[in-house]
Amino acid sequence: MSIQPIIEAIKTYETIIIHRHVRPDPDAYGSQAGLKEMIVQSFPDKKVYIAGEEDPSLEFLTNMNQIFDETYKNALVIVCDTANAGRISDQRYDKGDKLIKIDHHPNVDEFGDIMWVDTSASSTSEMIYDLYQSAKHDGFKFSDEAARLIYAGIVGDTGRFLFPSTTKKTFQHAAELVTYNFDRPSLYDGIYSIKDKIARLRGYILQHFELSESGMSTIKLTKSLLDSYGVNPMETGQLVGVLGDIEGIKAWVFFIEEEDLIRVRLRSKGPVVNEIANKYNGGGHPMASGASVSSWEETDKVMKDLDEACMNYEG
Numbered sequence: 288m289s290i291q292p293i294i295e296a297i298k299t300y301e302t303i304i305i306h307r308h309v310r311p312d313p314d315a316y317g318s319q320a321g322l323k324e325m326i327v328q329s330f331p332d333k334k335v336y337i338a339g340e341e342d343p344s345l346e347f348l349t350n351m352n353q354i355f356d357e358t359y360k361n362a363l364v365i366v367c368d369t370a371n372a373g374r375i376s377d378q379r380y381d382k383g384d385k386l387i388k389i390d391h392h393p394n395v396d397e398f399g400d401i402m403w404v405d406t407s408a409s410s411t412s413e414m415i416y417d418l419y420q421s422a423k424h425d426g427f428k429f430s431d432e433a434a435r436l437i438y439a440g441i442v443g444d445t446g447r448f449l450f451p452s453t454t455k456k457t458f459q460h461a462a463e464l465v466t467y468n469f470d471r472p473s474l475y476d477g478i479y480s481i482k483d484k485i486a487r488l489r490g491y492i493l494q495h496f497e498l499s500e501s502g503m504s505t506i507k508l509t510k511s512l513l514d515s516y517g518v519n520p521m522e523t524g525q526l527v528g529v530l531g532d533i534e535g536i537k538a539w540v541f542f543i544e545e546e547d548l549i550r551v552r553l554r555s556k557g558p559v560v561n562e563i564a565n566k567y568n569g570g571g572h573p574m575a576s577g578a579s580v581s582s583w584e585e586t587d588k589v590m591k592d593l594d595e596a597c598m599n600y601e602g
Protein backbone atom coordinates (compact mmCIF):
# COMPACT_ATOMS: atom_id res chain seq x y z
CA MET A 288 0.00 0.00 0.00
CA SER A 289 1.28 3.42 -0.91
CA ILE A 290 1.77 6.06 1.75
CA GLN A 291 0.72 8.80 -0.66
CA PRO A 292 -3.08 8.64 0.02
CA ILE A 293 -2.32 9.12 3.72
CA ILE A 294 -0.16 12.16 3.00
CA GLU A 295 -2.91 13.59 0.79
CA ALA A 296 -5.57 13.02 3.49
CA ILE A 297 -3.41 14.72 6.13
CA LYS A 298 -2.92 17.68 3.81
CA THR A 299 -6.65 17.88 3.05
CA TYR A 300 -8.26 17.75 6.50
CA GLU A 301 -8.28 20.69 8.89
CA THR A 302 -9.12 18.58 11.94
CA ILE A 303 -7.22 15.37 12.62
CA ILE A 304 -7.81 13.07 15.59
CA ILE A 305 -5.30 10.33 16.33
CA HIS A 306 -6.19 7.21 18.33
CA ARG A 307 -4.24 4.12 19.49
CA HIS A 308 -4.85 0.97 21.51
CA VAL A 309 -6.07 0.51 25.07
CA ARG A 310 -3.46 -0.39 27.69
CA PRO A 311 -0.93 1.71 25.81
CA ASP A 312 2.81 1.14 25.58
CA PRO A 313 5.58 3.48 24.40
CA ASP A 314 4.95 2.59 20.74
CA ALA A 315 1.23 3.36 21.03
CA TYR A 316 1.90 6.73 22.66
CA GLY A 317 5.02 7.45 20.60
CA SER A 318 3.46 6.78 17.18
CA GLN A 319 0.27 8.63 18.09
CA ALA A 320 1.91 11.70 19.62
CA GLY A 321 4.86 11.65 17.22
CA LEU A 322 2.46 11.78 14.28
CA LYS A 323 0.57 14.63 15.92
CA GLU A 324 3.78 16.55 16.51
CA MET A 325 4.87 16.08 12.91
CA ILE A 326 1.52 17.33 11.58
CA VAL A 327 1.47 20.33 13.94
CA GLN A 328 5.00 21.29 12.89
CA SER A 329 4.11 20.96 9.23
CA PHE A 330 0.69 22.61 9.33
CA PRO A 331 0.43 24.99 12.31
CA ASP A 332 -3.15 25.97 11.41
CA LYS A 333 -4.56 22.45 11.56
CA LYS A 334 -6.26 21.24 14.72
CA VAL A 335 -4.70 17.95 15.79
CA TYR A 336 -5.78 15.91 18.82
CA ILE A 337 -4.68 12.68 20.47
CA ALA A 338 -7.38 10.50 21.99
CA GLY A 339 -7.52 7.73 24.58
CA GLU A 340 -7.23 7.05 28.29
CA GLU A 341 -4.27 8.56 30.11
CA ASP A 342 -1.65 6.14 31.38
CA PRO A 343 0.29 7.65 34.30
CA SER A 344 3.35 5.51 33.51
CA LEU A 345 3.60 7.18 30.08
CA GLU A 346 3.05 10.76 31.17
CA PHE A 347 6.75 11.44 30.58
CA LEU A 348 5.93 11.15 26.88
CA THR A 349 2.81 13.28 26.58
CA ASN A 350 -0.76 13.92 27.73
CA MET A 351 -3.95 13.14 25.87
CA ASN A 352 -6.43 15.80 24.69
CA GLN A 353 -10.05 16.30 25.72
CA ILE A 354 -12.11 15.96 22.56
CA PHE A 355 -15.74 17.01 22.19
CA ASP A 356 -18.08 14.79 20.14
CA GLU A 357 -18.67 17.66 17.66
CA THR A 358 -14.95 17.74 16.87
CA TYR A 359 -15.29 14.41 15.07
CA LYS A 360 -17.62 15.93 12.50
CA ASN A 361 -15.62 16.41 9.26
CA ALA A 362 -12.45 15.15 10.97
CA LEU A 363 -9.84 12.76 9.66
CA VAL A 364 -9.32 9.98 12.22
CA ILE A 365 -6.06 8.03 12.21
CA VAL A 366 -5.67 4.92 14.38
CA CYS A 367 -2.09 3.96 15.18
CA ASP A 368 -0.70 0.62 16.37
CA THR A 369 -4.05 -1.16 16.81
CA ALA A 370 -4.92 -4.36 14.96
CA ASN A 371 -8.46 -4.88 16.26
CA ALA A 372 -11.13 -2.19 16.20
CA GLY A 373 -12.37 -3.45 19.57
CA ARG A 374 -9.04 -2.49 21.18
CA ILE A 375 -9.04 1.13 20.02
CA SER A 376 -8.96 3.43 23.00
CA ASP A 377 -11.96 5.77 22.78
CA GLN A 378 -14.53 4.06 20.62
CA ARG A 379 -15.59 7.31 18.93
CA TYR A 380 -12.88 6.54 16.34
CA ASP A 381 -15.58 5.82 13.72
CA LYS A 382 -17.34 9.18 14.15
CA GLY A 383 -15.07 11.07 11.76
CA ASP A 384 -15.36 11.71 8.03
CA LYS A 385 -12.50 9.44 7.01
CA LEU A 386 -10.63 6.68 8.86
CA ILE A 387 -7.03 5.55 8.40
CA LYS A 388 -5.33 2.58 10.04
CA ILE A 389 -1.53 2.62 10.45
CA ASP A 390 -0.20 -0.53 12.10
CA HIS A 391 2.51 -3.17 12.19
CA HIS A 392 0.48 -6.05 13.68
CA PRO A 393 -0.98 -8.80 11.47
CA ASN A 394 -4.06 -7.35 9.79
CA VAL A 395 -6.67 -9.61 11.40
CA ASP A 396 -9.38 -6.99 11.64
CA GLU A 397 -9.54 -4.82 8.56
CA PHE A 398 -10.96 -1.40 9.34
CA GLY A 399 -10.59 2.05 7.84
CA ASP A 400 -11.01 3.73 4.46
CA ILE A 401 -7.25 3.56 4.05
CA MET A 402 -5.13 0.85 5.65
CA TRP A 403 -1.36 0.87 5.82
CA VAL A 404 -0.20 -2.29 7.55
CA ASP A 405 3.45 -3.29 7.50
CA THR A 406 4.23 -6.35 9.60
CA SER A 407 7.90 -6.05 8.68
CA ALA A 408 8.13 -2.78 10.62
CA SER A 409 9.60 -3.07 14.10
CA SER A 410 7.02 -0.64 15.44
CA THR A 411 4.32 1.73 14.33
CA SER A 412 6.68 4.54 15.32
CA GLU A 413 9.12 3.28 12.68
CA MET A 414 6.27 3.58 10.15
CA ILE A 415 5.56 7.16 11.21
CA TYR A 416 9.17 7.98 10.46
CA ASP A 417 8.77 6.23 7.07
CA LEU A 418 5.77 8.50 6.53
CA TYR A 419 7.87 11.54 7.34
CA GLN A 420 10.61 10.43 4.94
CA SER A 421 8.07 10.18 2.11
CA ALA A 422 6.25 13.36 3.09
CA LYS A 423 9.22 15.66 3.65
CA HIS A 424 9.33 16.21 -0.11
CA ASP A 425 5.75 17.44 0.30
CA GLY A 426 6.68 20.08 2.88
CA PHE A 427 6.26 17.98 6.03
CA LYS A 428 8.47 18.97 8.94
CA PHE A 429 9.91 17.07 11.88
CA SER A 430 11.08 18.35 15.27
CA ASP A 431 13.12 17.45 18.33
CA GLU A 432 9.93 16.52 20.17
CA ALA A 433 8.69 14.33 17.30
CA ALA A 434 12.08 12.60 17.29
CA ARG A 435 11.88 11.98 21.06
CA LEU A 436 8.44 10.41 20.77
CA ILE A 437 9.23 8.26 17.73
CA TYR A 438 12.54 7.13 19.21
CA ALA A 439 10.73 6.11 22.41
CA GLY A 440 8.26 4.02 20.40
CA ILE A 441 10.99 2.26 18.45
CA VAL A 442 13.06 1.57 21.57
CA GLY A 443 9.99 0.30 23.43
CA ASP A 444 8.77 -2.11 20.78
CA THR A 445 12.19 -3.49 19.88
CA GLY A 446 13.24 -4.04 23.50
CA ARG A 447 16.09 -1.58 23.00
CA PHE A 448 16.93 -2.95 19.51
CA LEU A 449 17.11 -6.50 20.86
CA PHE A 450 14.14 -8.27 19.25
CA PRO A 451 14.47 -9.87 15.79
CA SER A 452 11.95 -7.33 14.48
CA THR A 453 14.85 -4.85 14.55
CA THR A 454 16.10 -4.35 11.00
CA LYS A 455 18.65 -2.31 9.11
CA LYS A 456 15.94 0.27 8.55
CA THR A 457 15.21 0.44 12.28
CA PHE A 458 18.85 1.30 12.95
CA GLN A 459 18.92 3.77 10.06
CA HIS A 460 15.89 5.56 11.48
CA ALA A 461 17.39 5.51 14.97
CA ALA A 462 20.66 6.92 13.61
CA GLU A 463 18.76 9.86 12.12
CA LEU A 464 16.55 10.34 15.16
CA VAL A 465 19.47 10.69 17.57
CA THR A 466 20.73 13.66 15.56
CA TYR A 467 17.76 15.63 16.94
CA ASN A 468 18.10 17.37 20.24
CA PHE A 469 16.41 15.41 23.03
CA ASP A 470 17.50 13.95 26.31
CA ARG A 471 18.03 10.23 25.71
CA PRO A 472 19.05 9.24 29.27
CA SER A 473 15.89 10.76 30.73
CA LEU A 474 13.82 9.07 28.02
CA TYR A 475 15.34 5.68 28.97
CA ASP A 476 14.62 6.48 32.62
CA GLY A 477 10.99 7.13 31.73
CA ILE A 478 10.68 3.83 29.90
CA TYR A 479 12.78 1.56 32.12
CA SER A 480 13.06 2.87 35.65
CA ILE A 481 10.77 0.86 37.90
CA LYS A 482 9.32 1.37 41.34
CA ASP A 483 10.83 -0.70 44.15
CA LYS A 484 7.57 -2.68 44.54
CA ILE A 485 7.87 -3.76 40.89
CA ALA A 486 11.49 -4.78 41.47
CA ARG A 487 10.38 -6.91 44.43
CA LEU A 488 7.67 -8.56 42.35
CA ARG A 489 10.30 -9.24 39.69
CA GLY A 490 12.21 -11.07 42.42
CA TYR A 491 9.11 -13.15 43.19
CA ILE A 492 8.71 -14.04 39.50
CA LEU A 493 12.34 -15.08 39.18
CA GLN A 494 11.99 -17.28 42.28
CA HIS A 495 8.69 -18.89 41.32
CA PHE A 496 8.41 -19.30 37.54
CA GLU A 497 7.84 -22.86 36.37
CA LEU A 498 9.73 -24.45 33.52
CA SER A 499 8.49 -27.53 31.67
CA GLU A 500 10.56 -30.04 29.74
CA SER A 501 9.31 -28.59 26.46
CA GLY A 502 10.84 -25.20 27.25
CA MET A 503 7.59 -23.54 28.31
CA SER A 504 7.68 -21.28 31.32
CA THR A 505 4.68 -20.03 33.27
CA ILE A 506 3.94 -17.72 36.14
CA LYS A 507 0.59 -17.00 37.79
CA LEU A 508 0.07 -13.64 39.42
CA THR A 509 -3.13 -13.85 41.43
CA LYS A 510 -4.98 -10.79 42.61
CA SER A 511 -4.06 -11.45 46.23
CA LEU A 512 -0.39 -11.81 45.32
CA LEU A 513 -0.47 -8.54 43.37
CA ASP A 514 -2.24 -6.84 46.28
CA SER A 515 0.43 -8.05 48.67
CA TYR A 516 3.07 -6.31 46.51
CA GLY A 517 0.86 -3.24 46.03
CA VAL A 518 1.08 -3.69 42.25
CA ASN A 519 -1.88 -3.29 39.92
CA PRO A 520 -2.35 -5.55 36.87
CA MET A 521 -1.52 -2.72 34.43
CA GLU A 522 1.92 -2.33 36.00
CA THR A 523 2.87 -5.95 35.31
CA GLY A 524 3.50 -5.00 31.68
CA GLN A 525 6.97 -3.91 32.78
CA LEU A 526 7.77 -7.44 33.95
CA VAL A 527 6.78 -9.72 31.09
CA GLY A 528 10.24 -9.65 29.50
CA VAL A 529 11.99 -10.79 32.66
CA LEU A 530 12.02 -14.49 31.71
CA GLY A 531 13.48 -13.84 28.26
CA ASP A 532 17.12 -14.31 29.19
CA ILE A 533 16.76 -17.60 31.01
CA GLU A 534 18.42 -20.54 29.33
CA GLY A 535 16.07 -23.26 28.14
CA ILE A 536 12.95 -21.09 27.96
CA LYS A 537 11.49 -21.14 24.43
CA ALA A 538 8.22 -19.40 25.24
CA TRP A 539 6.53 -18.13 28.34
CA VAL A 540 3.20 -16.99 29.61
CA PHE A 541 2.13 -14.64 32.38
CA PHE A 542 -1.35 -15.09 33.83
CA ILE A 543 -2.46 -11.93 35.59
CA GLU A 544 -5.69 -11.93 37.55
CA GLU A 545 -7.74 -8.78 37.07
CA GLU A 546 -11.18 -7.85 38.45
CA ASP A 547 -13.27 -9.98 36.10
CA LEU A 548 -10.80 -11.84 33.88
CA ILE A 549 -7.34 -13.34 33.74
CA ARG A 550 -5.00 -11.53 31.38
CA VAL A 551 -2.74 -13.78 29.32
CA ARG A 552 0.56 -12.36 28.11
CA LEU A 553 2.52 -14.61 25.80
CA ARG A 554 6.13 -14.17 24.72
CA SER A 555 8.36 -16.39 22.63
CA LYS A 556 11.84 -16.91 21.27
CA GLY A 557 10.67 -19.24 18.49
CA PRO A 558 7.30 -21.01 18.79
CA VAL A 559 4.50 -18.95 17.25
CA VAL A 560 2.23 -17.70 20.04
CA ASN A 561 -0.28 -15.39 18.38
CA GLU A 562 -2.18 -18.40 17.01
CA ILE A 563 -2.71 -19.45 20.63
CA ALA A 564 -3.71 -15.90 21.59
CA ASN A 565 -6.25 -15.85 18.75
CA LYS A 566 -7.95 -18.91 20.28
CA TYR A 567 -8.52 -17.03 23.55
CA ASN A 568 -10.02 -13.68 22.49
CA GLY A 569 -6.67 -12.17 21.75
CA GLY A 570 -4.06 -11.57 19.12
CA GLY A 571 -0.79 -9.79 18.53
CA HIS A 572 2.57 -10.61 17.02
CA PRO A 573 3.95 -14.11 16.40
CA MET A 574 6.48 -13.64 19.23
CA ALA A 575 4.50 -11.34 21.57
CA SER A 576 0.79 -11.51 22.01
CA GLY A 577 -1.98 -11.25 24.53
CA ALA A 578 -5.38 -12.70 25.33
CA SER A 579 -7.81 -13.13 28.19
CA VAL A 580 -9.54 -16.08 29.85
CA SER A 581 -12.26 -16.20 32.45
CA SER A 582 -11.03 -18.85 34.90
CA TRP A 583 -7.92 -20.57 36.22
CA GLU A 584 -9.22 -23.82 34.66
CA GLU A 585 -9.01 -22.13 31.28
CA THR A 586 -5.38 -21.16 31.90
CA ASP A 587 -4.61 -24.90 31.90
CA LYS A 588 -5.82 -25.05 28.30
CA VAL A 589 -3.58 -22.15 27.32
CA MET A 590 -0.62 -23.88 28.98
CA LYS A 591 -1.40 -27.12 27.16
CA ASP A 592 -1.44 -25.28 23.83
CA LEU A 593 1.79 -23.47 24.61
CA ASP A 594 3.46 -26.66 25.82
CA GLU A 595 2.55 -28.32 22.51
CA ALA A 596 3.85 -25.37 20.50
CA CYS A 597 7.15 -25.57 22.42
CA MET A 598 7.35 -29.33 21.98
CA ASN A 599 6.75 -29.09 18.22
CA TYR A 600 9.20 -26.25 17.78
CA GLU A 601 12.52 -27.18 16.31
CA GLY A 602 15.03 -24.42 16.58
Ligand code: AMP
Pocket residue numbers: 308310370371374392524527551552553568569570571572575576577578579
Ligand atom coordinates in the same frame (compact mmCIF):
# COMPACT_ATOMS: atom_id res chain seq x y z
P1 AMP B 1 0.93 -7.26 25.93
O1 AMP B 1 1.19 -8.58 26.53
O2 AMP B 1 -0.32 -6.62 26.44
O3 AMP B 1 2.12 -6.36 26.02
O4 AMP B 1 0.65 -7.48 24.38
C1 AMP B 1 1.61 -7.99 23.49
C2 AMP B 1 1.11 -7.81 22.07
O5 AMP B 1 -0.11 -8.50 21.89
C3 AMP B 1 0.83 -6.37 21.71
O6 AMP B 1 1.29 -6.20 20.39
C4 AMP B 1 -0.65 -6.23 21.79
O7 AMP B 1 -1.12 -5.31 20.86
C5 AMP B 1 -1.14 -7.62 21.49
N1 AMP B 1 -2.34 -7.95 22.30
C6 AMP B 1 -2.40 -8.02 23.64
N2 AMP B 1 -3.64 -8.34 24.06
C7 AMP B 1 -4.39 -8.46 22.96
C8 AMP B 1 -5.77 -8.75 22.72
N3 AMP B 1 -6.62 -9.01 23.72
N4 AMP B 1 -6.19 -8.79 21.44
C9 AMP B 1 -5.33 -8.54 20.42
N5 AMP B 1 -4.03 -8.26 20.57
C10 AMP B 1 -3.55 -8.22 21.82
